[in-house]
Amino acid sequence: MLDKIIEKSRIKSPWIYHINAGSCNGCDIELIALLGPRFDVERFGVKLTGTPKHADIVFVTGPVTAQTKDRMLRVISQVPDPKVIVSLGSCPMSCNVFKGSYSVVGPLEKWVPVDVSIGGCAPKPEAIIDGLIKALDILKEKRGVK
């Protein structure tokens, strides 16, 4: 009974946390704009949390720079299970125009298991919402520690 309620609740209340791994701030603005009146992802129960310990879905933006890599790994390891990692924008997917730079150690898949990748520079809001819903499906599959 309780397991069923928890199972249902898990996809109804995704709290997101957002890590900037050397992003240009474009994707970050797009993510925050989703919480506004036009797209209003709060209708799915999304809440932007201030600390990784409250989060279910982690959005990573930016080509992973050498400076941010260790910090990003430490923050991601603090997110309690079950968690889903979403790479937002072209930068964490392929390093975009920063590929080959001396300070960039990406792409993100080299360091953490990525569940959903959203392309675009910056991604369209519809694409981000689509990625969010896909992330919810993956969250449903993952069994948590009780």
Place this chain on the structure above:
Amino acid sequence: MEVLKTLLLQMFYVLIFPGFLFCFVFGMFLSGIDRKMVARMQRRIGPPITQPFYDFFKLVGKDHIIPRKASKKAFLLAPIFGLISIVIISVFIPIFGFNFQGSTADIIVILYLITIPALSLVFGGSSSGSAYASIGISREMVTMLSYELPLVMILLSIGKKAGAAINGNVTFSLADIGKYQSLYGIIISKWALIPAAIAFLLIIPAEVGTVPFDVAEAETEICEGPLVEYSGLYLGIYKLTQAVKMFVMGSLFIALFFGGSGFSNIFLNIILMIIGVIITIVISVSFVRSILGRLKVEQTLKFFWTVPTALSAISLILVYLKY
């Protein structure tokens, strides 16, 4: 047999009706209504009203991490103490003439118990060993300091007004205040106490910790302050405590200013109180939350020690001058 019956009745009061179960369900719905109302006021669709239930049960099913630096026992026990004390307050608040716990000084008990959830936040935050939490607890203590003074003055002015008519003294009993209101009309109709009612409405957001006065849990500056290291079930208990606190403050407002005998039927009285609490919370929490930004710490202290303190002082003086 008589002892057993009283014991069972007390258990019922604490665990089922005005106590834990009712507070859990109605507090969660109240929190959901608040989120929905804020969303509608900002022209958003907003989450469903059942959203706080989903949040709570998701947090129950999630892993919880205890930091290595934390002192484990205080870290895990603090949220539970906060929840227990706020549930016990709900037993002391009468529903339109129906007293669950008649006592001569229940306002003083409520005043003591109402600080414990804030104190549990302070204990839990300080035992988590995080730098953000230590900033958060200092801010939480400043907030506590700022709303306690006007709250005590409001309760004192109501106690004087009701007590002068009942037994000639200041009364600290919610039952006496209810009796006064059923004899002489509700307290909000006495014009000397209207400033006190406005001050009480301004205190509710600070007590609950919502936006203009949520300096302690500012998620954009200090990562949710004392809650920064909490996760899973224990975070869920804090969220539940906050929801129940919203319900308790709303019903305390109704009992103090709109009390009296109500209808003869207890179920009608409960429905009346629920509607009253919803209206109170929408006016004092949701409306304020949707139009204002967060104040600074000094601004919170300055605001509370000027506007609500002055309003409650006006009421206190007027009541002592027998208006």
